[in-house]
Amino acid sequence: MSRALLPFLLLASAGLAACTPGEKAAPGAAAVQVSAALCRPTPVGRQTTGCYLTLTAAADDRLVAVSSPVAGRAQIHESRMESNMMMMRELKDGLTLPAGQAVELKPGGNHIMLLAVEEPLRAGDTVALTLTFASAPPLEITAEVGQPTLTDSGHAEH
Secondary structure, eight states: OOTTTHHHHHHHHHHHHHTOTTOOOOTTOOSEEEEEEEEOOOOTTOOOEEEEEEEEESSSEEEEEEEOTTEEEEEEEEEEEETTEEEEEEOTTOEEEOTTOEEEEOTTSSEEEEEEESSOOOTTOEEEEEEEESSSOOEEEEEEESOOEEOTTSOEEO
16 A cells, blocks of 8 residues: 555544444533523412423434433423313423424423422522433433513513
8 A cells, every 4th residue: 555545544534433323422512402491480389380491403313301309200292282171291202403493392382391390499599400312312301490581472471
């Protein structure tokens, strides 16, 4: 092999290695960005509440699970109208996160439900949440406890 070809072969093999599937993102680079994390206070005598946030994934992914030390269980839910009634159900397969698109979890839409909340959550508290994705590494975030504010259009804003 010619010494003149050696740098080109090394460069080509480095390029192929960079395309290897399953490669992790660079340290410090988040595969999913989270913003506006908010959980509602628990109503008096209730042990459930909703949490809202916005997720933006760098690549197609799926939010598959949520957990919190303040709740016995956490689920990903959707709300939708059925027979003129607002119905809520768990998204057992998780929530699709298209690459580069902000996916808002909000009141009246997709959201996180905290169930079997051990201690009442009050405005001003914070809640630790661990978000688990199909591909991206899990994220540990902190959500503020408070009421979402409504915009002029009647939609919740957090």
